Amino acid sequence: MKLPKVEVVELKNGFRAFLLERHNLPIVATVLWYQVGARDELSGETGLSHFLEHMMFKGSSRYAKGEIDLLTSKMGGSNNAFTDCDATAYYFTLAADRWETALEIEADRMQGCLLDAEEFAAEKQVVLEELAMGADDPWRRLFEAIETLSYQVHPYHHPVIGWKQDLERLSVAGMRSYYERCYGPNRAFLVAAGDFDRKAASKRIKDLFGALQPVEERSPVLAEPETRDERRLLLKDPGSLTRICMACRTCKMGERDDFVLDLISTLLGSGRSSRLHDRLVTRENLASSVTVWNEVRFDPGLFWVAAELVGDAEAQQVEEIIREELLGLVRRGPSAAELRRARMQILANYLHESETVLDSALRIARFEGLAQGGHKLLRKAIGIYEGVSASEIKAVAKRFFAEGSWNIVWSIPEESVKQGRA
Amino acid sequence: MKAIQLRIGERVLGNGLCALAVQNPGVETMAAGISLRLSQVDETASEVGLAHLVGNCLDEGSKKRDDLAMAKATEALGAGFDGHSNGGSIHGPAGHAAKILALLREFVMAPAFPAGNLKRVKSEVLSAILEENDDARSVARRRFYAEIYGDHPLARPQFGSAEAVASHGPAKLRRFHQRWYRPAHGYLVMVGPDPVKKSLDLLEKRFASIKKSGQDRVSHADPALPAKRxxxxxxxxxxxxxxxxxxxxxxxxxxxxxxxxxxxxxxxxxxxxxxxxxxxxxxxxxxxxxxxxxxxxxxxxxxxxxxxxxxxxxxxxxxxxxxxxxxxxxxxxxxxxxxxxxxxxxxxxxxxxxxxxxxxxxxxxxxxxxxxxxxxxxxxxxxxxxxxxxxxxxxxxxxxxxxxxxxxxxxxxxxxxxxxx
Incomplete structure (x- = not known):
């Protein structure tokens, strides 16, 4: 598989655009990626990045509240946005003969968001409802608890949606200050993929984004100190199922270890023949599901293992098996057949992600947003996976999965806690 | 906007199975599936949850090999299979299309429903039922459909009840599969970069030998609207x-x-x-x-x-x-x-x-x-x-x-x- 070349446009104000031409269908996807996420929030203002993402649809210099959605809809397109710990991204998919409207919208709201006080107050209620919705989701509570345990100093400690007491206190003045500090051409880049002409696109991007003023560069944050202490937490859940989540801190996106950890997560948890699925779900019938993923970030990320237990499975036994299989990979690296299967699954994922222009654009954005020279690295990715050996997998597993590296959260039914079964 | 000309075609195979193919130029992946006209509406009172259970057991081993061997064969191609209440679908790299279609046939048409595996899948379904019972949105949704559809089979939850699921054994699954997984009841489809004719040829080669016979459908009266709020x-x-x-x-x-x-x-x-x-x-x-x-x-x-x-x-x-x-x-x-x-x-x-x-x-x-x-x-x-x-x-x-x-x-x-x- 050969990923197509991406053309880069760089403006004097620091704005960059990555253009991928593809003419399968007359559509274009754009992703405007801001290097602004929960990582950039100060104590007491958690949730600002995500809340600001909502406000970016509530009126800007040229587009009244709701007009961006209406315009997108009238053009037969779709748009949405997301915020995570490192970034906020806004994306559109539009027909090829009108896709430049997305550029006009993004250029306008990069520094022209109105942040109207009345709209701010109404949208705060929506965000608080979103928070309440998440509080009812046992997996979300589990994941947030792991992040809180895994990062004691680094801002990744805070949930992306923010703490309720912070959200309730946030003011429109505080949001304006954050917006003016963080949203600018040097903290953002654009990815466009689809049926367009690169030269014409490049000119339009220069015209629309060239005059925008740069803002402060991203500030460094406190690094999370190394620790060898395992941290544990027990959550009481009003439901009837037991769940476990374990995570250990790893590396930054784009480092060689990142690619090795992708292979490790596939070997452990992707597909029925993967080691943890085969053991926990199929052979021992202790879990109804097990999920393993390597989540790399701008700063060192996490390697996750999560499982949901069946009926009367013993929590302790499940944790022991997970640990056995993690250490098992250190002792007994993958066989040649296992490694071939893992590589093939990763390659197939890349191919599936290329089916749509939006997924293709988001993949470029993710690489570029989280790793230096990410779009170039993306072209080398498949080759890197091919070059990883079984002994390298053992070595990386040994380094990251050592005793004391893991933080563990159990979510146990309230009833069984009361009965002393936890 | 430019008009889209979709390349799509069909061929009715000798056994009556309707095969469909669509060309998706430019992609390097393919997808294929068997979609039956089958849902909980077709279950009898003693079969509640069976369509879902059969779909979930399609990848639990075939008449030729066990579940792990099938999983390894699928994953080695970079493919993935999903069983549904009404059949199954598979996707993977287009370069392996012929092998992936052979797997689809084995998954969907030749499942063995081994007793040990069924026991495990049933425990997973019971977990899914418990998960739904814990989730207020699912609880409300399920009750909404139960009340709207009344005596109609659509009132039943797709998973069935815990009691019903517990009562289903391998023989029951085999009978249900034999009755419904037949050409007259559904469609076979393949999408990928290959021209339509080539895809239809591949489908015909792999699926023309499936036996014809099937089951007649039972019709159900539509539920009535309530008189008041x-x-x-x-x-x-x-x-x-x-x-x-x-x-x-x-x-x-x-x-x-x-x-x-x-x-x-x-x-x-x-x-x-x-x-x-x-x-x-x-x-x-x-x-x-x-x-x-x-x-x-x-x-x-x-x-x-x-x-x-x-x-x-x-x-x-x-x-x-x-x-x-x-x-x-x-x-x-x-x-x-x-x-x-x-x-x-x-x-x-x-x-x-x-x-x-x-x-x-x-x-x-x-x-x-x-x-x-x-x-x-x-x-x-x-x-x-x-x-x-x-x-x-x-x-x-x-x-x-x-x-x-x-x-x-x-x-x-x-x-x-x-x-x-």
Whole structure:
């Protein structure tokens, strides 16, 4: 598989655009990626990045509240946005003969968001409802608890949606200050993929984004100190199922270890023949599901293992098996057949992600947003996976999965806690 | 926008199986599937949950090899298989299309249903039932459908009940599979970069030998609309209350389907917060994060529902219900504006192409054109159909198909007293 070349446009104000031409269908996807996420929030203002993402649809210099959605809809397109710990991204998919409207919208709201006080107050209620919705989701509570345990100093400690007491206190003045500090051409880049002409696109991007003023560069944050202490937490859940989540801190996106950890997560948890699925779900019938993923970030990320237990499975036994299989990979690296299967699954994922222009654009954005020279690295990715050996997998597993590296959260039914079964 | 010419074709195999193929140029992946006209409606009283269980057991080993060997063979190709209540689908790199199709046949047509594996899958289904029981939104949704459909089989949860699932053994699964997984009951589809004829040849080579025989369908009377409004609340200790409001809907082949589709997008569904309900309840009043209402989306071979949903704080429950009912009545009492109609028509006609990128979307499109008799030229006619809907049509179908005075309201979560949280 050969990923197509991406053309880069760089403006004097620091704005960059990555253009991928593809003419399968007359559509274009754009992703405007801001290097602004929960990582950039100060104590007491958690949730600002995500809340600001909502406000970016509530009126800007040229587009009244709701007009961006209406315009997108009238053009037969779709748009949405997301915020995570490192970034906020806004994306559109539009027909090829009108896709430049997305550029006009993004250029306008990069520094022209109105942040109207009345709209701010109404949208705060929506965000608080979103928070309440998440509080009812046992997996979300589990994941947030792991992040809180895994990062004691680094801002990744805070949930992306923010703490309720912070959200309730946030003011429109505080949001304006954050917006003016963080949203600018040097903290953002654009990815466009689809049926367009690169030269014409490049000119339009220069015209629309060239005059925008740069803002402060991203500030460094406190690094999370190394620790060898395992941290544990027990959550009481009003439901009837037991769940476990374990995570250990790893590396930054784009480092060689990142690619090795992708292979490790596939070997452990992707597909029925993967080691943890085969053991926990199929052979021992202790879990109804097990999920393993390597989540790399701008700063060192996490390697996750999560499982949901069946009926009367013993929590302790499940944790022991997970640990056995993690250490098992250190002792007994993958066989040649296992490694071939893992590589093939990763390659197939890349191919599936290329089916749509939006997924293709988001993949470029993710690489570029989280790793230096990410779009170039993306072209080398498949080759890197091919070059990883079984002994390298053992070595990386040994380094990251050592005793004391893991933080563990159990979510146990309230009833069984009361009965002393936890 | 440029017109899209879809390359699509069909071939009826000697055993009566209808094979469909779509070319998706430029992709390096393929998808294929067998989609049966099979759902919980076809289960007898002693078979509740069986369609879902059979679908979930398709990858538990075949007559030739065990589950682990099949998983390894699939994963070695970079492929993935999913069993459903009505068949199964597979996807993977297009370069391995012939081998992937052979796997599809083995998964879907030759499952062994080993007793040990079935026991394990049943415990997984029981976990899924428990998970639903814990989730207020699922609890409310399930009760909503149970009340709307009454004695009709669609009232039953798709997973079945814990008792019913526990009662199903391997022999029962084999009999059910033998009865329903037959050519007369469904479609075979493949989508990928290969030309249509090449795909149809591959499908024919692999699936022409399946035996013909099958089972006749039992028909069920449609449920009736309730005479008056009714409310059910299920108390659960949660942050949000989940409200489902609505009544019985229409079939996909109802002549008002397209006018209802347009009405839905004015009233309660569609992109962003452009519909009346999402604009009012979320964007203006800040009552919720998730809200929608529609009737056309659930219309199928059997009648669907008109269903409005909101997840909100308990103190907003009454206001949200009042908002739904007011917007239903406004839809009936006055014509939509010319601008509203034009905006929705632009969206529906312009966005159709966005659903034609993925192999699986194209496969679903091909099956829908056959299942609902739309014809392969549906893509070309769709725009004219949507544009022919008038403001009067929208008001007329709102008056004919919305019943604000006879809705069922089901909610689950904390009670609606201020400060209940």
């Amino acid at each position: 009714r409310e059910v609340h299920i108390q659960m200790k949660r942050e949000q209350v989940h409200v489902f409001l609505g009544h019985l809907g229409v079939r996909r082949d109802h002549p008002d389907f397209y006018a209802l589709l347009v009405m839905d997008h004015i009233l309660g569904t569609g992109p962003g917060f452009t519909s009346r309900i999402s604009k009012r309840l979320r964007d203006d009043e800040g009552l919720c994060y998730a809200v929608n209402a529609e009737i056309a989306g659930s219309a199928g071979v059997h009648p669907g529902t008109f269903c409005a949903y909101i997840g909100t704080s308990p103190e907003h429950r009454k206001k949200a219900i009042a908002g739904f009912l007011e917007e239903m009545r406004r839809m009936q009492d006055s014509l939509p504006s010319a601008q509203e109609l034009a905006d929705v028509q632009e969206y529906l006609t312009g966005s159709f192409v966005l659903h034609l990128e993925r192999n699986l979307s194209l496969a679903n499109y091909a099956i829908s054109t056959k299942r609902f008799g739309l014809g392969f030229d549906y893509l070309l006619r769709y725009s004219d159909i949507i544009r022919s809907v008038t403001r009067q049509d929208v008001q007329r179908v709102a008056q004919s198909h919305l019943y604000p005075g006879r809705v069922l309201v089901v909610s689950a979560g904390p009670a609606g007293k201020p400060g209940a949280r």
